[in-house]
Amino acid sequence: MSVKLVFLGTGSGKPVPSRNVSSVALFREGETFMFDCGEGTQVQLARSPLRPGALAGVFLTHFHGDHVNGLPGFLGTLGLNQREESLAVVAPRGLRKWLRALRDTNILGTNYRLELTEVTEEGVVLSGDGYRIEAHALDHRVDCYGYAFIEDARPGRFDLDAARALGVPPGPMFGKLQRGEAVTLDDGTVVTPEQVLGDARPGLKIAYCCDTKPCDGAIALARDADVLIHESTYPAGNERTAHKRGHSTSGDAARAALEGGARKLVLTHFSQKHPGVGDFLPGARAIFPNTIAARDLMELEVTRREV
Ligand SMILES: [Zn+2]
Numbered sequence: 001m002s003v004k005l006v007f008l009g010t011g012s013g014k015p016v017p018s019r020n021v022s023s024v025a026l027f028r029e030g031e032t033f034m035f036d037c038g039e040g041t042q043v044q045l046a047r048s049p050l051r052p053g054a055l056a057g058v059f060l061t062h063f064h065g066d067h068v069n070g071l072p073g074f075l076g077t078l079g080l081n082q083r084e085e086s087l088a089v090v091a092p093r094g095l096r097k098w099l100r101a102l103r104d105t106n107i108l109g110t111n112y113r114l115e116l117t118e119v120t121e122e123g124v125v126l127s128g129d130g131y132r133i134e135a136h137a138l139d140h141r142v143d144c145y146g147y148a149f150i151e152d153a154r155p156g157r158f159d160l161d162a163a164r165a166l167g168v169p170p171g172p173m174f175g176k177l178q179r180g181e182a183v184t185l186d187d188g189t190v191v192t193p194e195q196v197l198g199d200a201r202p203g204l205k206i207a208y209c210c211d212t213k214p215c216d217g218a219i220a221l222a223r224d225a226d227v228l229i230h231e232s233t234y235p236a237g238n239e240r241t242a243h244k245r246g247h248s249t250s251g252d253a254a255r256a257a258l259e260g261g262a263r264k265l266v267l268t269h270f271s272q273k274h275p276g277v278g279d280f281l282p283g284a285r286a287i288f289p290n291t292i293a294a295r296d297l298m299e300l301e302v303t304r305r306e307v
């Protein structure tokens, strides 16, 4: 079992043929979660192996065009596709007003329900079967939140030998212990799950940190993340310009990954003035070697750690 990431757009500012603007899709056990929805995202999605029908939620970091302009068209297409299930849309304050204006001007006609959440503080913004999504405040030019997709911890491994040694008969009692319930043997002995289960195994944490200059929220997102997707608008060495504009360099992204103890860093949101990723990678890898650069339609399989 794993989680798949598909990078739908990896550029900042405006779309160009080789790089669309921001969007990342996360696919897990039949459900898709979309982070940002820049212009043209639905075309990118159609070019990817993901199907929009499985979409469970859209999470917008902030109201800059390169992160949200694709949403109205995409929501309209879902309506044309006869979507019936409701869809969660999470974004900072302003979401309701924006969508109301689109409805009032007849631009947005959806026949399915939108479950809107305006993020006003850090915390869990959506939870489901075995996962939750947390928002962390970032430091950009407008209200901005990054998101972390966090799976619940899984029960520890079942120690067959320990169970046998304690006299637990194979069968339903094994299942009960695996589910975390104590069992009573025929002779009255009580066996608890702790006696036969190893330590709980952590689920995956995938963090999306976009757009921001270096800040505590970025470190919180990076904390123990299996994958940190971090904006890298400018190559390392351009910190002054980047920070003045509320952005990060590839070096800043690497420092956040290092400080937070992330396991892998994926750079994205590249300035379109730099068509290749060669300008971004060396400065990041010098600080955090396990860094890759996202490119449009890149797929990344993330597998759970075994401990
Ligand atoms: Zn941006």
Ligand SMILES: [Zn+2]
Pocket: 062, 064, 140, 211
């Ligand atoms: Zn922005």
